Amino acid sequence: MKFFKREQRSLFGEILDWMLTPLLVLWPASLALTWLVAQNIAARPFDRALEHNVRDLGRQVRLQDDQLRLTLAPESALLRVDNVDQVFYQVQDTRGTWVSGDRQFPAPTPDELAAPGAIQLRDGVMHGADVRIAYAWFKPDTFSDRLVLVQVAETLEKRAALASEIIKGVMLPQFVILPLAVLLVWLALARGIRPLHELEQRIRSRKPDDMSPIDDAIAPLEVAPLVGAVNDLLLRLNRSIETQKRFLADAAHQLKTPLAGLRMQADLALRADASAEDLKLSLKQIGRSSIRATHTVNQLLSLARAEGSGRGVSRQPIDLAQLTMEVVQDSVPHALERRIDLGYEGLRPGDEGGQLIGQPTLLQELVRNLVDNAINYTAPVAQGGSRAAAESGSEPGVVTVRVLADPYSGVLLLRVEDNGPGISRAERALVFQPFYRSLGTDADGSGLGLAIVDEIARQHGASVDIQDTRAHPARPGASLTVRFLTRSA
Incomplete structure (x- = not known):
């Protein structure tokens, strides 16, 4: 108080x-x-x-x-x-x-x-x-x-x-000049701050949804930094509003299909002539749709959090090797369920060159999305190379996560490789767009994983690169590399 x-x-x-x-x-x-x-x-x-x-x-x-x-x-x-x-x-x-x-x-x-x-x-x-x-x-x-x-x-x-007589000759004019000087100062100040009143009127006359920059041409030079700060605030506020609008639009678009599926399955289960087998199948479909809706909502929240972070996120020193190993360990059950051989290679926690300044939650989300994306799009491959033969499980899919560093150049690499179908050159610029999914794939997903990765990497001044791994003769595989700069050039 x-x-x-x-x-x-x-x-x-x-x-x-x-x-x-x-x-x-x-x-x-x-x-x-x-x-x-x-x-x-x-x-x-x-x-x-x-x-x-x-x-x-x-x-x-x-x-x-x-x-x-x-x-x-x-x-x-x-x-x-x-x-x-x-x-x-x-x-x-x-x-x-x-x-x-x-x-x-x-x-x-x-x-x-x-x-x-x-x-x-x-x-x-x-x-x-x-x-x-x-x-x-x-x-x-x-x-x-x-x-x-x-x-x-x-x-x-x-x-x-x-x-x-001398003092009278000097002082008497001052009794006239001093009030006149005060009046002139008052008039000069009133005229000098008139641009501030004009600026105030322009701001007051704006519509609530007008986020365009304020014209600083009418503002005095001393007020220009203040106008610039307000314009910067309007720009960041506009970005935040656009992010919220995009989030709501994306959420409505992506949740429409699973919610419609839930309603359809519920209607089928409530039919009077539905058998026990039909009821069991409907409940199974409802479970799958709810899982998909939950995953989509979580991905949308992750993307919104990454886009809305900006400069307001507190940064701290992070051991990327330790963070990556923790994510890989958490992803092992998912990999075993998909019959994927998930492994880690590279730096160990505490090794030289493995540290960077960043936001732990966002970087953990980046690594998790890279690993989940590789697991989801990599299926077990039979020796004959056919997906049907892969169901028999003669050869599991392989996903390898690496953290590499060059302490002399200040470069830290996070690389996730798989032996999946790979990403064609024509699609490599498109996969970072929200909700884009490669054609011909039947993997579960919302198409937001790599968009989240790209946004978080951009927030940390990093770049993302896609290459083929050629890990299997039948499939090119994909290698996604996030390149961090641990020190200024």
């Missing part, structure tokens, strides 16, 4: 989720990155302006009478004029002596010291406000080693305003 059932999801929704989720997750990250980039871009021109002011102030510092003096030019007086930001400056020497500007000015740390003339930038706080500071060390007199520190600071209002 399943307590948790997997929720069935739409392919459309699945793809849409996987496309939009990363987009919606990355969009805020993109905004944050845009903010950082905008801050950096907005800071550059103001940093250059601060550097220019530091350099300009550094040029105006003079050493007079061993005293540092700052004489501001008229244009430098505009340094503090700013309607948005507050601007601060300071000039002091290395001993911390104030020269000009704001007295409360954060001094650079030892790590922030630089070579004379090199302008540096740092962040700081003045009067409770964040500021950007540019500073440098200058020599006011070429002939003196005395240094002076010039610092200029500016609050960040204009920088923030410029960064906000």
